[in-house]
Amino acid sequence: MMDDLGVKEAFASITGQALLKALLVIVIASLVTVVIQKVFPRFAEKLGGKPRLYLLASVPLLRLLIILGTIVAVVPILVEPSFENMVAIFGALALALGFAFKDYANSLIAGIVTLYEMPYRPGDxxxxxxxxxxxxxxxxxxxxxxxxxxxxxxxxxxxxxxxxxxxDNDGTDNLMCVVDFHLEANHDVGQVRELLRDVAFTSPRTKTWQPVVVIVFNKPWGMHYRLKAYPFDPKEQFQFISELTARGSTELARQNVRFVSAPVAVN
Structure with a gap:
């Protein structure tokens, strides 16, 4: 089948010198890729915030560009860049991937789609x-x-x-955190909402320029409060939630607002 595609004729003119040149190009491209993958993330960690996310997101894109550039550079070195040879080589490659690496090729194609559509990026x-x-x-x-x-x-x-x-953050440094409080019904709802808002605004981890919202639901067992706020760094989300939970619980106890004492099915 490969002979029918003309692959044998396409590779007939390959010389040892051409192989060495192609190998040198591949080695250089590999070294550049390794440097990018090692240096960029370390530098990004020192920047923090949005520059960190943008720099991390550039790593896979640069790697893809290097791979494509290497292919474009190596193929003409090995094979005479005629139309017939290009059709033969890429046709054989597609055939090999289709039969031998179906699932792997599926993931590779999805990887290219990922870099184009960017449903997630490093740092997300x-x-x-x-x-x-x-x-x-x-x-x-x-x-x-x-x-x-x-x-x-x-x-x-x-x-x-x-x-x-x-x-949760879609390429930005804005990640909303939600803290739940399940309280008995006998209390001043407006006062509790203001109290929880103050808890969030007075936290050193809160982005005070982003919305801080307290939502309350009336449940058969009592009142369900959801405190929503944004931490400075998405990496701090769990410390942020723990801090708001602890401080909110302390302030509620000072106001003699009780939590539900029996296990309930919470939606």
């Missing part, structure tokens, strides 16, 4: 199939996320085709 906090964490790296086939328990989870890009992906 996403949830896929019940796994929640920060995107640490986006490779050609899969993305790596680090969960709050410091577990690395590999998520193939082909999850794009059939899974819901929740992105």
């Amino acid at each position: 906090w996403i949830e896929v199939d019940g796994q929640y964490g920060e995107v640490r790296a986006i490779d050609a086939r899969a993305a790596e996320i680090v969960t709050p328990d410091d577990t690395v989870v590999i998520i193939p890009h082909n999850k794009l085709w059939n899974s819901l992906i929740a992105n």
Whole structure:
């Protein structure tokens, strides 16, 4: 089948010198890729905020550009860049990927779609199939996320085709945190709402220029409050939630507002 595509004729003119040149190009491209993958994340951690997210997001895009540039540079070195040769080579490559690496090719294509549509980027906090964490790296086939328990989870890009992906900050440094309080009904609702808003606004971790909202629901067992606010750094979301929970509980206790004492099904 490969002979029918003209692959044999396309590679017939390859010389040892051409192979050495192609190898040199590949080695240089690999070294540049490694440097980018090592240096950019370290530099991004020192910047913080939006510059950190933008710099992290540039890593997979630069890697893809290097890979494409390497292919464009190597193929003419090895093969005479005629129309017939290009059709033969890329036709054989597509055929090989289709039969031997169907799932892998599926993930590679999804990876290209990921870089174009950017449903998630390095630095984003996403949830896929019940796994929640920060995107640490986006490779050609899969993305790596680090969960709050410091577990690395590999998520193939082909999850794009059939899974819901929740992105909490979507390429920004704004990530809303929600703190729940389940209280008995006998209290001043307006006073409790103001108290919880003050708890959020007085936290040193709160972005006070972003909305701080307290939503209350009337439940059969009492009142359900949801305090919504934004921390300065998405990485601090769990410390932020813990702080608001602790300080909110303390202030509510001072006002003699009681939490529900029996386990309930909370929506």
